[in-house]
Amino acid sequence: MKPGSLLARHVAPVPTSRRWLVPMAWFILLLMLSAGMGQLEWLFRLVEPDVREVIYRRAGFFALLGQHVMVVGVASLLAVLLGVGGAIAVTRPAGRDFLPLVSQLASIGQTFPPVAVLALAVPALGFGTLPIVVALLLYGLLPIVRNTLAGIDGIDPDVHEAARGMGMTAGEVLRQVELPLAAPVIIAGIRTSVTVNIATAALGATVGASNLGDPIIAGIVNGNTAYIVQGALLIGLLAITVDSVFERLQPASQA
Template sequence: MSETDTLAVPSGHAAHRIDRLRFWGVPLIWLTLLLVFTFGMAQLEVLLRLIEPDTRQVLYQRTSLAALLGQHVFVVAVASVLAILLGVGGAIAVTRPAGRDFLPLVAQVASIGQTFPPVAVLALAVPALGFGTLPIIVALLLYGLLPIVRNTLAGLSGIDPGVHEAARGMGMTRSQILRQVELPLAAPVILAGIRTSVTINIATAAIGATVGASNLGDPIISGIVNGNTAYIVQGALLIGLLAITVDSAFERLLRRPKAP
């Protein structure tokens, strides 16, 4: 092989980086669009004026969209982490011999959390917690529990009993079986539940603007109150792009090939 041919062939590390870039290409494209619209919304003023030709102000400027995006991500991230800890932890606890009697209770509590409207949760939480970010975190936490609990229970319950027998036959303790056998096998199902929970909460978090939680719901609520559709479009566009970005990232995580 000539020196030119050698240079034309990417090294192993370079080829690996190229493969990773291709694999994560779709989420990166959505993320790029999200950032472009967040920091470049002013460039769309002409198009927004087509939506509201008789309105003096079509660009939402009370707070920067970048700040609202950061606060939106923060609220969803905190609520999602808490939901994951409680949901996965609770599901694991009730699938152990000592906690099986509580399995129906945990499943019912998680179901009630999602069937109870987030607006109602906010209405009940505000008198106790006040206005701001905390009530919407509580609402998102309750709303996001069901998919996580349900999928964790399904993932752990769906493991072949023979796998447990084999693990015990190898002398593994219960904690080792959980960490090294059950959770890795149930991970795809659990991750799918987390994906559903997080994606739903990205959209649901917008209602936090009604109780003083500053996020991407601000332009939407302001647009509804002032009859400004351009404001609504800006908030809805960024929320939609954020949801698609996160959902496509989770989709890639579920498809990620296992290391040899």
């Protein structure tokens, strides 16, 4: 028996096919709508009967979806690396003095509206994708940092004592005990961060970052509600798809 195996939790397994059925259904609907938006012209004509063009055609929806996912993915990956890594560092004995500082820095990133971050970032970074990545990174740190701290600090001290009593090193305690037990709480924070940033990323269209925010901004500028609905619908479906994936990952992390 491996050290720390007595600390593992066991739950009844859920059939994989049923676990991922709902996320797959949302994902397929997202792809179908991205590919077939032009076929719904008759429907959007009901929304905007008086405009000449009701389907956004300046860029393909598939391309916009891919760019949206890329921006959110890069920002979220950086937020996870910095947030989880920073939270772990300040929960170690050598880093405890920096815990308030890390918490405050993460909170400051969330208190700044993304629009304000973009306004400050554009003069330094220029127009394009980089400013929105920075804004999403700062905006997404807080839930990840807070949940990682809560997950690790919430572990019963007796568990640590039992692990050390079994001869586990500090690194082994972290990898085999703390992170597995804190994983559900950490994943919940990542889930919140990513889901919120999927919607927030639409603001990138205001600084030249092409994504699903393009039709929304174009619709606002041109007074075309159909454009706004198309962008918002795809962003909403993307958020639901990703959120349903995380919902399936959380129970799995407790196994």
